[in-house]
Amino acid sequence: xxxxxxxxxxxxxxxxVVLIGVLHALTPGHLILYHDTxxxxxxxxxxVGAILFGVRGGIGMAVASSISFIPHLxxxxxxxPQAYYSELSEIFFYLAAGLVIGLxxxxxNRLREKYKRLSEQxxxxxxxxxxxxxxxxxxxxxxxxxxKLSMLGQVSASLAHEIKxxxxxxxxxxxxxxxxxxxxxxxxxxxxxxxxxxxxxxxSVDEVLSYCRGQQISDKTEQERIGAILNHVILLLGDRITExxxxxxxxxDLQSMDFYTDKAGMTQVLINIILNAMDxxxxxxxxxxxxxxxxxxxxxxxxxxxxGIDPQINExxxxxxxxxxxxxxxxxxxxxxxxxxxxxxxxxxxxxxLGGAGICLILPEKTALLSKLLK
Numbered sequence: 001x002x003x004x005x006x007x008x009x010x011x012x013x014x015x016x017v018v019l020i021g022v023l024h025a026l027t028p029g030h031l032i033l034y035h036d037t038x039x040x041x042x043x044x045x046x047x048v049g050a051i052l053f054g055v056r057g058g059i060g061m062a063v064a065s066s067i068s069f070i071p072h073l074x075x076x077x078x079x080x081p082q083a084y085y086s087e088l089s090e091i092f093f094y095l096a097a098g099l100v101i102g103l104x105x106x107x108x109n110r111l112r113e114k115y116k117r118l119s120e121q122x123x124x125x126x127x128x129x130x131x132x133x134x135x136x137x138x139x140x141x142x143x144x145x146x147x148k149l150s151m152l153g154q155v156s157a158s159l160a161h162e163i164k165x166x167x168x169x170x171x172x173x174x175x176x177x178x179x180x181x182x183x184x185x186x187x188x189x190x191x192x193x194x195x196x197x198x199x200x201x202x203x204s205v206d207e208v209l210s211y212c213r214g215q216q217i218s219d220k221t222e223q224e225r226i227g228a229i230l231n232h233v234i235l236l237l238g239d240r241i242t243e244x245x246x247x248x249x250x251x252x253d254l255q256s257m258d259f260y261t262d263k264a265g266m267t268q269v270l271i272n273i274i275l276n277a278m279d280x281x282x283x284x285x286x287x288x289x290x291x292x293x294x295x296x297x298x299x300x301x302x303x304x305x306x307x308g309i310d311p312q313i314n315e316x317x318x319x320x321x322x323x324x325x326x327x328x329x330x331x332x333x334x335x336x337x338x339x340x341x342x343x344x345x346x347x348x349x350x351x352x353x354l355g356g357a358g359i360c361l362i363l364p365e366k367t368a369l370l371s372k373l374l375k
Contacts, residue, residue, distance in 0.1 A: 237274060275332075
């Protein structure tokens with residue numbers, strides 16, 4: 001109870017006691033019914049004071065009621081000792097009522113405080129248990145993912161070995177073709193694409209293997225303009241885009257963008273994201289690729305008119321093994337996120353203006369500055 005409220009209640013009780021005393025003094029002695037009523041009303045402030053303020057409140061109000069009872073005693077003093085002592089005993093009842101009710105109230109208040117402290121302790125214990133349970137569930141979840149990564153790491157190790165062997169043979173064959181086909185040959189460009197993609201595929205296998213083993217993605221980077229990287233990606237995916245009759249929209253000023261970033265990493269990121277968009281859209285669908293350069297860095301967005309991202313997985317779309325595609329591994333966007341973060345950037349999903357899904361990448365300006373120093 002607030003201090004101001006206590007003062008108001010105490011003032012009201014004292015005012016009532018004073019009023020009872022005044023009524024005793026002003027009421028003639030022969031009106032016994034009125035005096036009996038006033039006398040019984042004297043117990044009200046005593047009881048209220050004892051309940052609200054404990055022993056001190058009960059005794060205090062009892063003393064105040066006894067003082068207000070003095071005018072009544074004075075009226076009976078002249079009627080003889082028997083009548084006087086009979087009325088005087090009321091004061092002892094006042095004091096006894098204030099003491100007993102005050103003791104009971106104080107005990108109840110102590111029990112209430114005790115139960116309040118116990119309740120607070122139980123609430124604290126519950127919160128601690130809840131936090132511990134949440135941490136335990138999170139640890140169990142991470143343990144489950146670690147087990148998945150461990151099993152996948154073992155599988156990917158053997159799979160990587162099986163993939164790298166034929167890649168070495170294909171790379172050797174591509175080198176032979178490059179030696180036999182001169183640079184002035186009209187097909188030499190495709191030989192270079194083959195060699196470049198073999199190298200990129202070899203790097204991608206290493207990165208998947210590193211991710212599954214929990215290792216960091218390699219920081220050995222070759223820098224390239226973002227426009228050239230995107231053109232290279234579209235060239236690689238050109239046949240599939242044509243086959244599905246996808247309407248692909250890209251910025252017209254790609255060559256004027258003087259923003260450099262990791263060639264192999266961003267090639268893999270853009271291929272994964274654009275492939276996801278191509279799988280999502282229907283035949284004849286639409287994909288918009290936007291690149292906007294600013295003082296703070298470069299913003300790359302890929303939007304499609306497909307069905308969009310399921311709201312149930314929207315918040316965890318970049319977690320490992322989360323996928324909406326049948327037969328998908330759920331590692332594509334997880335690896336994209338790891339590559340982008342290794343470059344100091346960020347990647348997130350956003351609503352698409354075309355009605356489908358949208359993926360946005362933010363690469364910081366420091367990537368471009370670093371790359372210019374490495375040129």
